[in-house]
Amino acid sequence: MSEHGDGPRGERGTGHPGPDRVARLASDLQQRDVDALLVTAPVNVRYLTGFTGSHGLALIAREGAEGSPGQNRFFTDFRYATQSAEQLPEMYAREIVAGDMLEAVAATLRERGGRLGYDEAHLTVKAHRRLTALLGEGWELVGATGAVERLRAVKDPAEIASIRAAAQLADQALRETLELGIVGRTERDVAIELELRMRRLGADAPSFSSIVAAGSGGALPHAEPRAEAIPRDVLVTIDWGAEHEGYCSDCTRTFATGEQISAEAREVYELVLSAQERGLAAVRAGPTGREVDAVAREVIVSAGHGEHFGHGLGHGVGMEIHEGPRMSQTAGEEPLRAGHVVTVEPGVYIPGRLGVRIEDLVVVGDDSHEVLTSLPKALTDVS
Ligand code: ZN
Ligand code: ZN
Numbered sequence: 001m002s003e004h005g006d007g008p009r010g011e012r013g014t015g016h017p018g019p020d021r022v023a024r025l026a027s028d029l030q031q032r033d034v035d036a037l038l039v040t041a042p043v044n045v046r047y048l049t050g051f052t053g054s055h056g057l058a059l060i061a062r063e064g065a066e067g068s069p070g071q072n073r074f075f076t077d078f079r080y081a082t083q084s085a086e087q088l089p090e091m092y093a094r095e096i097v098a099g100d101m102l103e104a105v106a107a108t109l110r111e112r113g114g115r116l117g118y119d120e121a122h123l124t125v126k127a128h129r130r131l132t133a134l135l136g137e138g139w140e141l142v143g144a145t146g147a148v149e150r151l152r153a154v155k156d157p158a159e160i161a162s163i164r165a166a167a168q169l170a171d172q173a174l175r176e177t178l179e180l181g182i183v184g185r186t187e188r189d190v191a192i193e194l195e196l197r198m199r200r201l202g203a204d205a206p207s208f209s210s211i212v213a214a215g216s217g218g219a220l221p222h223a224e225p226r227a228e229a230i231p232r233d234v235l236v237t238i239d240w241g242a243e244h245e246g247y248c249s250d251c252t253r254t255f256a257t258g259e260q261i262s263a264e265a266r267e268v269y270e271l272v273l274s275a276q277e278r279g280l281a282a283v284r285a286g287p288t289g290r291e292v293d294a295v296a297r298e299v300i301v302s303a304g305h306g307e308h309f310g311h312g313l314g315h316g317v318g319m320e321i322h323e324g325p326r327m328s329q330t331a332g333e334e335p336l337r338a339g340h341v342v343t344v345e346p347g348v349y350i351p352g353r354l355g356v357r358i359e360d361l362v363v364v365g366d367d368s369h370e371v372l373t374s375l376p377k378a379l380t381d382v383s
Pocket of ligand 2: 250251315343345359
């Protein structure tokens with residue numbers, strides 16, 4: 001038995017939503033001096049409540065706060081009456097709303113007054129206007145963006161298990177795809193094959209549209225797979241991931257399609273690999289994302305390729321493919337913490353010629369890290 005009890009909710013892969021996560025929110029709500037938090041983004045609603053439907057709102061009460069509605073509430077419509085009854089922990093009072101959900105939220109709060117936190121990055125201007133009108137003078141709407149995201153960045157063991165399983169099945173799908181050979185097949189065909197195999201192996205979906213980019217196509221960090229045959233003796237970058245139990249994986253490998261690749265291709269590959277290994281070695285709780293980015297970037301800059309590495313070293317991965325923390329020159333001020341799950345993915349892109357990116361998915365530990373990607377990183381010929 002885990003401390004939150006075992007049950008179907010864990011198997012549905014939202015970890016263990018419930019009292020623990022809401023308790024972790026409490027100090028953040030106190031700091032922001034809000035009495036209640038309105039959670040509108042589906043991914044955050046799912047994280048806090050376990051509800052996997054598309055239409056639901058959560059109202060989190062800050063315990064002891066003056067204007068607090070006293071109980072945590074969940075609002076949805078009749079389509080989700082059965083599903084929400086099955087998925088929600090008892091700590092939420094459930095309301096099946098026939099009309100406007102914002103009206104129902106306001107009706108819960110109207111008797112009181114205080115500060116209501118909301119997600120500025122998600123609530124529309126229209127909904128904000130309506131909520132302001134419905135709540136009247138007693139309530140002040142306060143931006144509380146990032147409160148749930150900050151919690152989500154630190155994963156519990158059940159969440160890490162889901163991400164690990166996603167990474168394993170993505171790795172397996174790639175191995176199976178490569179066994180069929182890729183030279184002569186189109187980038188698009190290889191991407192479709194890979195995504196089909198991930199689904200067959202149990203993925204809910206690909207965690208993003210797979211990238212398969214050969215030769216000069218690899219110079220575009222976010223290349224779309226083309227309907228063009230993959231030639232012999234070039235580099236091919238494949239960036240893919242699986243979504244499993246509501247959690248994402250993310251991995252990139254660059255392969256050679258023959259022994260006759262250019263000396264430049266080999267050189268760039270070895271450079272990116274050494275940057276990746278240096279960056280990876282720096283991943284542990286303590287340094288900021290910016291500091292880890294700098295470790296890997298320094299290797300590429302010293303080799304004269306700084307201008308060819310135009311993106312950050314990595315990003316957090318969880319219920320969303322890109323989430324906190326960021327590891328980059330500009331958005332990496334947060335220290336890494338144990339339980340963060342991040343990618344380490346330096347790349348060098350030489351316009352019109354070639355590109356190399358190597359990406360591992362990593363769990364941050366107190367003194368080190370665990371790599372969830374199982375595929376080798378030495379340059380491999382997959383023709
Ligand atoms: Zn990736
Ligand atoms: Zn990535």
